[in-house]
Amino acid sequence: MARMLMDRGFRRVRPLAGGLDAWVSAGYDVEVEDFGEALAIKAPE
C-alpha cells in the first residue's frame, strides 16, 4: 500500500510500526467506528 501511494507521487508516506495493535496496547486514545458515525472515547490512563 505504501508502495502504491509512492507510485502515485506521494512523497511522505510512512507505515506505522507495530500497527494498530501497538497503538492500542500502548493505551493511546482511540475512536470507535460505529459504521455510520464515529464516536470519540478516551482510553483509560
Add this chain to the structure above:
Amino acid sequence: MQDILRALAEHGPWIVFFNVFLEQVGIPVPALPTLIVAGALAARGELSAPALLAAALLATLTVDTAWFFLGRRHGQRILKTLCRVSLSPDSCVRQTRGVFERWGMPSLIVARFITGFSTVAPPLAGAMGARLGPFLFYDTLGTFLWAGSGLLVGHVFHRAIDRILESLEHLGSRALFVLGGALVLFVLLKWYQRRRFYRTLRMARIGIEELRDLIGRGAQPLVLDVRSEVERRRQPQRIPGARPIETEAVDRDLSGVPAGSEIILYCT
C-alpha cells in the same frame, strides 16, 4: 534415489500423509511433486490411487481442523504467526482475507491450489466465525480436487515422469543433491521474497510515540486505516481522525490530497 522410490512404492500413502501434513502445518515442503510422482506409481499399479487420496484427505483435514479451532480461539494472532512460519510475505494474509470476504467458504476450494494461501485459509475461516460443518465440506472438496489433480497429472504423464526418475536414478546418490538443492532453492526463494517485502516496509517507519506527538502538535497528518471492512468491524477501534481506505479505490479516495502531504498508514 532408488531407495526413495522404493520407499514411496512401499509406504506411498504414509509418505503422502506426512508430506501433506507438514505442508499444511506451514513448513515450506511442497507436497504436490510427491503427489504427482505417487500418481505415476499408481498408474503403473504400484500404488493404490484411492489410498493415496485418502491419505492426503486425512492429513489435510486433521491439520486444518486444528487450525480452524486455533483461528476461532486466537483470531488475528494465529494468522500473523502462520505467515511467519510459511515464509510467505505478510501480504498473503491480506490477500487471503480479501478473497475470503468476496467468495466466502467456497474460496477454500481455490485456496488449496495457492501456496501459503492454503495454510492461512483454515484459521482465517475459524477467526471469521465460520461454522464447522460447511468448513469441513468445502475443505474436503478443495483437498479432493487438489490431491486428485496432482495424482491425475502423475497418471497422465507417468511415462515422462518415469523418464525423469530414470535419469535421476542414473545420477545415483547425486540425485539426492539435485532434489535437496531444489528444496533449498525453493526455501531460499520464499525467504528472499519475504526479506524484500520487509525491506520495502522498513524504508521509513513511524513509531507510535512519534505519531501521537505529531497529532498532539496539531500537525494533522493524513492517517489511513488500510484494514478491510471485516477487520474493522471485528476491531472497531481506530486511531483518532483515521480514514478507512480501500486498495481498489485509492485514486478516488485520495483525489485532491496534495502530493506533499504527510501520510501515515496502519493496519492491525
